Every structure is written in C-alpha cells, then in structure tokens.
Amino acid sequence: MARETVAGGVRLAELLGVMSLGVDLGMGQPMEHVLRQCLIALRLAERAGLEEPERLVVFYTSLLAWVGCHVDAYEQAKWFGDDRALKADFRRVDFSGPTAQRMFIVRHLGTGKSAFERVGVGVDFVRGGGIQAARDMISNHWRAADDLAERLGLDAAVRRSVGQTFERWDGAGVPTGAKGADVLTTSQLVSLADVVEVFHRAGGIDAAVGVARRRSGTQFAPQLVDLFCREARQLFADLATPTSWDAVLAAEPGSGIRLSDAELVAALEAVADFVDLKSPFTVGHSRAVADLAAAAARHHGLSEAEAHTVRRAGLVHDLGRLGVPNTIWDKPGALTEVETERVRMHPYLSERMLAFSGALAPLGAIAVQHHERLDGSGYPRGLAGDALDPAGRILAAADTYRAWLEPRPHRPAGTVEQVATRLRAEVRGGRLDGGAVDAVLRAAGHRVSVRTQWPAGLTAREVQVLQLVARGLSNRQIADELVISRKTVGNHVEHIYTKIGVSNRALASLFASRHALMNAVTADSI
Structure with missing residues (x-):
C-alpha cells in the first residue's frame, strides 16, 4: 500500500475488525464470521501464490466487503421481514439460472406475516417499486463499502477489489456483470471464503467442500475451487479457537497501517455515519450525540482530553444497533417484551465489539452507559449512582436529548422546548444527572447555526x-x-x-x- 504509517495510534485493522463484528450481526451471522473469512481468504491467497501487496488487498477487502449490507435494511425489512434473516439466507443460495433471484425474492416477501398479509405485501412490492429496490440492494452495498474505503484513505486497488466482490465467475453478478478472469482474483478469494466459512461452521469440512464444488463454474472460479478443496483441512486449521481476533491482526501482510489521532477521529466519524444508516430514523444521530456530548463535557468542567474521549465514545455508542433487526427499530407500534429485550441488548453489543480492541475498549466502557440511569432503571446492566462515571452520565443526557429531538416510528420529533422540559423532568425523577443535563442544555443552546452554501x-x-x-x-x-x-x-x-x-x-x-x-x-x- 502506498499510504505511510505512523509509529503510534490505533491500527486501521483494529477499527475495521471491530466494525466487522457489527457487520456479522447485521448479516445474521455470529460475531467473527468476517474475521474467520479473512483468515481463510488470506491462507488461500498465499497458496495461490499471491504476492504481499495482493494479499494486503485481500485482507482489507475481506474486512470491508460486507460493511454496506445494512444501508438499505429499512427497505429489506419493509418487504422481507427480518433483514438479518434475509441476509443470513443469502449465502445459502447459488443465484445461477434465470429464476433463482426471482424465487429468492418470492420466498422471502412478507416473511413473518400471515398468508393473507404476504399477498398484500407482494402486491405492494410490485406496485411500489420493490422490484427495482431489490435490484438496487447489492449495488447499494458495494457503493457504500467503496465510500467507506475512500473515507478511510484506502487505495484504488482495495476499492476495485471491494467493487467486484459481488461479481460471479459466470457473469451473473453485479455491478458490471464481469465474467471469468475479468473478475479480480482478490475479489474471488473473498467471495469464496465468505460462503465456505458459513457452511464449514454449520456442517464441517465436508459441507464447505461440497458447496464450493456445487458452485464451481457458476459463482466461483473452478481453479480456486480445486485449490480450496485440496487445501481445505489446512485452511480451516485453528479456526475453532475461542477468538480469531489476534490471529487476524497477526496475519495482516506488511507492517500494518496505523492511524494518527486526526485519522482516527475521521475514521470514527465515518463508522458513526455508516451505523446510523441502519434506520432512516437515526441518520446523523451518532455524530450529533458525539458533538453535543463533547461540548457538554467542556461545560461540565472535564478536561479537553476527556471531552475528546467522550466525543469518540459518542461516535461509536450505537454500534450495537446493527445487531437488532429493522422490524424492531422501525416498528410504528409498541414493542413486545421479547423485542424490548433485544433493544436493551444493543449497548452491551457496542461494548462487546469495542472490547476486542485494547485501544478502543475504553470507548466501549463509556458507550455502554448511554442508556443507564442514576436510579438503576436503565439498561443493559441497571447500573446506579456512583457506578456511572461523569463521561457516561454526559453521554446518556446527550443521547436522550438528541433522540427526543428526532422522529421515531412510534412518535414525532419533539421541539427544543419540549425536550428541555422532559430532560429536566428526568433530573427531578432521579434518572439523569442534573449537572450533566445542565451541561447538555447549555451546549445545545450554542450549537445551531445557519448554513448558506450547501x-x-x-x-x-x-x-x-x-x-x-x-x-x-x-x-x-x-x-x-x-x-x-x-x-x-x-x-x-x-x-x-x-x-x-x-x-x-x-x-x-x-x-x-x-x-x-x-x-x-x-x-x-x-
């Protein structure tokens, strides 16, 4: 890679690894699917004779390829029910033949609804432009991944490889329908590794080899399938260990890219923006919470370094949202008890993802507190009183303020006056810290500005x-x-x-x- 490295800072691989854990959950996979896929692809790349620069492309392509798969989760849930279940099933289908894609769509339309309701969804799907929306989905995914790669400063080789991850050997893929040897080997390796990891986890080596052979010449390059089948046992060695995190970081070709402080902040902003795309009701939420929390931290008397840390925690506080389906996030009515419990898990998931990285774990320790309350009525742990640190209290107040200003599927947006009144009521009720709320309200009073050029x-x-x-x-x-x-x-x-x-x-x-x-x-x- 042409990009320079710096001596200190967080490794880019760590940040992408953390985000990949959220991508796993958003795709209906267990955490570390992408990490294991990355190891398989790298091992196969080495056996295929790829040089270090190409293996580095494989490494970053593996971590990035699926990162855009939640950007249209709203549309997926609207037509197909649980967006996570839809994406989990995607890998189990070889979309070869003229009717494969159509049958996949028909099979999933209105999932979770009664037969009568499914017919209605089908009619609405055809009339409401759902067919084109379904065709757009994979294109949206690679475009979003490419956008993130660009924002992270990754070079053209990685972006080209990410752009071809959804191409197929038989030319039936997207976005261009590239065929055979016109599909980059780096992209082919990642696509193959993604599928065989899922089948190996479910049925062992025989299942992984079986799906590779069945899709040889359609989705996958025959020569790569032959190589994979010969080397399968060695490729999957040690993947059953408790975590693949350290193995992936150790396997990164070259010396690795480390982010300067400014690059880390820009990268976290990009991650925040991508997480918020999970639902149209949260677009821009994390960045707004982060900015407000940082300003409030300064008003509250925290140091500049602490304010910076609070802002970074705010940028990643909702990573765990990717692990909850949009049928819950975008539901206009009251949640069931089971749905409520799934919502209550998302701060824990944020913390769990960030805990994989020693450098980012301190942000997770703050982020997990954004739904906790002083009286112990919050979640996920029901912490109370002194168990909540000042940064966590400020983040909780900032998140509440911003969330109440934004529309949600079950309620309209509140006005500034209404939200301020509600926050003060939370203080009187002993749920939010008075000093933190005062700091948030003071900070909010100085944030609004008028832009004249867009x-x-x-x-x-x-x-x-x-x-x-x-x-x-x-x-x-x-x-x-x-x-x-x-x-x-x-x-x-x-x-x-x-x-x-x-x-x-x-x-x-x-x-x-x-x-x-x-x-x-x-x-x-x-």
Missing part, C-alpha cells in the same frame, strides 16, 4: 426534502410535512438525486450522512 449545489429547501427522504418518508408525507404539493416534492427529489448522483433513498441517506446534513438547520426552518 454541497452539490443543493438549495435550503432541497436540504429539507433530502432530510425527510433519508428518514424514509414518502412523497405524500413530505408534502404534508412541508405543506407543499406532491408534484413539487417529486420535482425536488428528482433534482436532488440528479445533483448528488444517486437513484434511491439508501444512497441519498449516505450522502446526507457524509455531509452532516441530517441535523443541519436551514434558513427556511428557523
């Missing part, structure tokens, strides 16, 4: 429309919200997509998140 030549009104599109509102709902006609909304959406170069909500959300537009205040809205 990216991609967007107008203030177009920014407003983009925010609502990213939240998942239909044209009719946007028209009602802004008190304009549906035709006008349609024109705005068309102009927005043209200006920012996208064609659907998921990619529009990615643009809005990357350019920090979700919490921007336009002159029209003041």
Whole structure:
C-alpha cells in the first residue's frame, strides 16, 4: 500500500475488525464470521501464490466487503421481514439460472406475516417499486463499502477489489456483470471464503467442500475451487479457537497501517455515519450525540482530553444497533417484551465489539452507559449512582436529548422546548444527572447555526426534502410535512438525486450522512 504509517495510534485493522463484528450481526451471522473469512481468504491467497501487496488487498477487502449490507435494511425489512434473516439466507443460495433471484425474492416477501398479509405485501412490492429496490440492494452495498474505503484513505486497488466482490465467475453478478478472469482474483478469494466459512461452521469440512464444488463454474472460479478443496483441512486449521481476533491482526501482510489521532477521529466519524444508516430514523444521530456530548463535557468542567474521549465514545455508542433487526427499530407500534429485550441488548453489543480492541475498549466502557440511569432503571446492566462515571452520565443526557429531538416510528420529533422540559423532568425523577443535563442544555443552546452554501449545489429547501427522504418518508408525507404539493416534492427529489448522483433513498441517506446534513438547520426552518 502506498499510504505511510505512523509509529503510534490505533491500527486501521483494529477499527475495521471491530466494525466487522457489527457487520456479522447485521448479516445474521455470529460475531467473527468476517474475521474467520479473512483468515481463510488470506491462507488461500498465499497458496495461490499471491504476492504481499495482493494479499494486503485481500485482507482489507475481506474486512470491508460486507460493511454496506445494512444501508438499505429499512427497505429489506419493509418487504422481507427480518433483514438479518434475509441476509443470513443469502449465502445459502447459488443465484445461477434465470429464476433463482426471482424465487429468492418470492420466498422471502412478507416473511413473518400471515398468508393473507404476504399477498398484500407482494402486491405492494410490485406496485411500489420493490422490484427495482431489490435490484438496487447489492449495488447499494458495494457503493457504500467503496465510500467507506475512500473515507478511510484506502487505495484504488482495495476499492476495485471491494467493487467486484459481488461479481460471479459466470457473469451473473453485479455491478458490471464481469465474467471469468475479468473478475479480480482478490475479489474471488473473498467471495469464496465468505460462503465456505458459513457452511464449514454449520456442517464441517465436508459441507464447505461440497458447496464450493456445487458452485464451481457458476459463482466461483473452478481453479480456486480445486485449490480450496485440496487445501481445505489446512485452511480451516485453528479456526475453532475461542477468538480469531489476534490471529487476524497477526496475519495482516506488511507492517500494518496505523492511524494518527486526526485519522482516527475521521475514521470514527465515518463508522458513526455508516451505523446510523441502519434506520432512516437515526441518520446523523451518532455524530450529533458525539458533538453535543463533547461540548457538554467542556461545560461540565472535564478536561479537553476527556471531552475528546467522550466525543469518540459518542461516535461509536450505537454500534450495537446493527445487531437488532429493522422490524424492531422501525416498528410504528409498541414493542413486545421479547423485542424490548433485544433493544436493551444493543449497548452491551457496542461494548462487546469495542472490547476486542485494547485501544478502543475504553470507548466501549463509556458507550455502554448511554442508556443507564442514576436510579438503576436503565439498561443493559441497571447500573446506579456512583457506578456511572461523569463521561457516561454526559453521554446518556446527550443521547436522550438528541433522540427526543428526532422522529421515531412510534412518535414525532419533539421541539427544543419540549425536550428541555422532559430532560429536566428526568433530573427531578432521579434518572439523569442534573449537572450533566445542565451541561447538555447549555451546549445545545450554542450549537445551531445557519448554513448558506450547501454541497452539490443543493438549495435550503432541497436540504429539507433530502432530510425527510433519508428518514424514509414518502412523497405524500413530505408534502404534508412541508405543506407543499406532491408534484413539487417529486420535482425536488428528482433534482436532488440528479445533483448528488444517486437513484434511491439508501444512497441519498449516505450522502446526507457524509455531509452532516441530517441535523443541519436551514434558513427556511428557523
């Protein structure tokens, strides 16, 4: 890789490894699926004779390839039920033949609903553009992964390899339908390793070899399948150990990329933006919480170093959201007891992921507290009183403030006045720390600014429309919200997509998140 390294700092591989754990959960896989896939791909690359630069491409492609698979989880849940179950089943199907993709879609439409409801979902799917949305999904995934790779400063070789991960040997893949030797070997290795890891975990070496042979010449390159089958026993050696974390970090080709302090912050911001794309109701949430918490920490008397740490914890506090399906996050009605328990686990999952990295674990210790309450009524551990540290109390107050200002599927957004009143009520009820709430409210009073120039030549009104599109509102709902006609909304959406170069909500959300537009205040809205 051409990029320079620095002596200190967090390894980029650690950060991507942590994020891969969230990707695992978002794909309906157990933690460390991607890590094991990475080891298999690297071992196979070495046996295939790839030189160190190519093996390094395999390494980063493995950790990045699936990172965009949650960006349209909202649409996946809308049509197919549990988005995590849908993606888990994806690896069990060889999409060869003219009807394979269509049958996969039909089989999953309306999953979890009654037969009558599934028919209704099917009709809505056809009428509501679901067919095109389904076709867009894989394209959205690799584009999102490419966007993250670019933001992390990874070079063109990695980005090209990530871009071809969903191509197939038989030419039936996406985005370009590349075929045979036109598909990069680095991409082919990652694609093969991804599938055989799943089958090996479920059925051992025989199952992994069996699926590779069945898909030889369709999804996978025959010569790589032959090599894999010959070396399978050695490729899977030691993968049954309790954790693959140390093995993956040790296997990184070369000296490894370490992030400077500024690069780490930029990388954490990119991760935060990607996590928030899990639901249209949370786009921009983590960055807004992080900024507010850092400002509040300064008002609260914490040191500048502590304020920086709080901000970083805020950027990653919702990593665990990836482990909860969108059928829960985007549910408009009351949650069941089981659904509530799954929600209550997401701070723990954030902490668990970050704990894999010694350098990032301190952020997890703060992040896990963002739903705890002073009286012990919070979650995931029901901590109370002195068990909550000042940074955790500030993060909890900042997260609550921002969440109540944002719309959720079961309620509208609150006004600044309403949210301030509710936060003070939480203090009186003994749930939030008074000093932390005062600091958050003081910080919030100095954050609002008016921007006069918007990216991609967007107008203030177009920014407003983009925010609502990213939240998942239909044209009719946007028209009602802004008190304009549906035709006008349609024109705005068309102009927005043209200006920012996208064609659907998921990619529009990615643009809005990357350019920090979700919490921007336009002159029209003041």
